[in-house]
Amino acid sequence: MPLVNxxxxxxxxxxxxGCLVFQLSGALIALAVPDRWYSKNHWMFRLxxxxxxxxxxxxxxxxxRWKKYLPDGGKYKKKHLNDMSPKGLEKFIxxxxxxxxxxxxxxxxxxxxxxxxxxxxxPILLVYALLVNLPCxxxxxxxxxxxxxxxxxxxxxx
Numbered sequence: 001m002p003l004v005n006x007x008x009x010x011x012x013x014x015x016x017x018g019c020l021v022f023q024l025s026g027a028l029i030a031l032a033v034p035d036r037w038y039s040k041n042h043w044m045f046r047l048x049x050x051x052x053x054x055x056x057x058x059x060x061x062x063x064x065r066w067k068k069y070l071p072d073g074g075k076y077k078k079k080h081l082n083d084m085s086p087k088g089l090e091k092f093i094x095x096x097x098x099x100x101x102x103x104x105x106x107x108x109x110x111x112x113x114x115x116x117x118x119x120x121x122x123p124i125l126l127v128y129a130l131l132v133n134l135p136c137x138x139x140x141x142x143x144x145x146x147x148x149x150x151x152x153x154x155x156x157x158x
Contacts, residue, residue, distance in 0.1 A: 015121065019109045019128060026105030027073060030098045038097040039090075044104070045097050047145055054145035057138045067139040073099075081147070086158075089151040093144055100140040106133035 038045075050056055057063040081092060110129040114122060 011117065011121070015113060015117065015125070018113060019125075022109040022112065023106050023132065026108065027102045029105055030102035033098070033101065035094050038094040038101075042097075045100060045144075047141070051141060051145075053149070054142040057142040061138060063138055063142040066135070067142065070136055070139055073102075084150075084154075086151060086154055089147055089154070092147050093151070096140045096144040096147070100137055100144075103133040103137040103140070 047053060052059075082088070083091070107129045110122075110125045113125050117125070
């Protein structure tokens with residue numbers, strides 16, 4: 001039983017507005033987190049064995065074919081590596097983690113709306129959360145290990 005009983009147009013309006021607010025809030029929270037937190041080897045960003053340095057996402061989901069169509073919502077553009085210096089690559093890695101956190105937080109609307117929406121809206125909210133956040137999250141998990149390998153190679157040469 002939902003906490004608030006909205007129906008029809010008001011339910012749709014609440015869902016659309018709520019998703020927008022939650023999505024933007026997740027991005028703002030990720031932006032507010034200082035770079036030093038992203039610089040640490042936090043468990044959330046560590047690759048798991050099955051990910052095989054990000055190759056899992058390309059092998060299973062073909063990320064390299066469609067990632068170029070994803071929007072770039074951050075202040076630091078991640079579509080192209082313009083700064084190949086160690087400092088530039090480190091900044092890219094930090095921004096990749098920031099984007100990943102933003103999209104993890106983007107799943108909150110699904111869980112929050114379960115509290116006040118009827119059960120029949122839950123699949124729609126889940127599809128929204130997956131379509132909006134999962135591709136971007138996978139692209140970060142695919143790209144970051146590649147950039148980390150490049151950074152390690154550059155640092156070894158010096």
